[in-house]
Amino acid sequence: MRSYFTFFTALLSACTTSVWSPEYTEIPVDGFYVNRETCQILVSAKSRVLLFENECALGNALIASRNHTFIPTYHHMRITRDNRITGKIALTYIGNTATPDQLESLRTLGFATQDNQRYLSLTEEIDGRLYNVEGELPLQKLDKTHTITVALPRKPRKVMESIIATPAAITIDTTVTIPAAFLVITGMVARGL
Numbered sequence: 001m002r003s004y005f006t007f008f009t010a011l012l013s014a015c016t017t018s019v020w021s022p023e024y025t026e027i028p029v030d031g032f033y034v035n036r037e038t039c040q041i042l043v044s045a046k047s048r049v050l051l052f053e054n055e056c057a058l059g060n061a062l063i064a065s066r067n068h069t070f071i072p073t074y075h076h077m078r079i080t081r082d083n084r085i086t087g088k089i090a091l092t093y094i095g096n097t098a099t100p101d102q103l104e105s106l107r108t109l110g111f112a113t114q115d116n117q118r119y120l121s122l123t124e125e126i127d128g129r130l131y132n133v134e135g136e137l138p139l140q141k142l143d144k145t146h147t148i149t150v151a152l153p154r155k156p157r158k159v160m161e162s163i164i165a166t167p168a169a170i171t172i173d174t175t176v177t178i179p180a181a182f183l184v185i186t187g188m189v190a191r192g193l
Contacts, residue, residue: 022078022151030145031137034059041128044137045148050085052128057110061091061122064109068102069095078151083130085150092121 031044041059043050052058061070070091077087093106103120111120 022154024149024151025079026147026149028145028147029142031141032062032065033137034062036063042137043128044133044141047133049131049133049137050128051131052126055124055126057122058089058091058124058126061109061111064106065091068093068098068106072146074148077148079130079153081153084127085130086125086127087150088123088125090121090123092119094119 027045027048027050029043029045033042033044034040035042036059039054039056039059041052041055041062043052070093073090073092075088075090077085079085091111093111098106106120109122110124111122113119114121114123
């Protein structure tokens with residue numbers, strides 16, 4: 001009788017574990033754009049945009065991606081009911097062609113060796129919002145898209161706010177306007193992306 005009870009308990013715990021695990025979705029990222037003046041980062045994701053505020057260190061690292069090859073990795077990414085997106089992004093520089101001055105400039109941006117690795121990496125916690133895009137972003141896209149796997153909330157999400165994109169400006173819910181001329185186009189040129 002005791003073995004039946006143990007078997008039933010193990011079966012029940014295995015079944016309830018899968019009930020509580022979150023569902024995931026993939027967001028296809030096709031561009032990163034940085035506004036140097038406001039430290040805003042727009043992450044273009046087909047018909048959606050992720051907007052991150054006050055991300056100066058990460059924005060400067062993305063700008064440096066024009067001259068250096070970084071491999072991005074995303075950790076613990078999740079969307080809340082009110083369309084906030086949180087998690088961590090790590091940019092890893094694995095090149096071996098950088099001069100000592102270039103390596104020093106990466107260290108100035110916050111890149112460091114982690115856990116006795118020989119690679120430089122920068123890890124930042126990010127917190128932003130997910131928006132729908134109305135119109136076409138007037139900016140250059142990445143050569144290859146890559147995906148971010150994101151955990152979804154258990155309860156239904158609220159309706160996403162919108163960003164209206166025109167050739168002259170990007171308007172976020174008619175309250176904030178970003179002139180397109182102030183956006184610095186950045187592209188992450190990394191192997192496999």
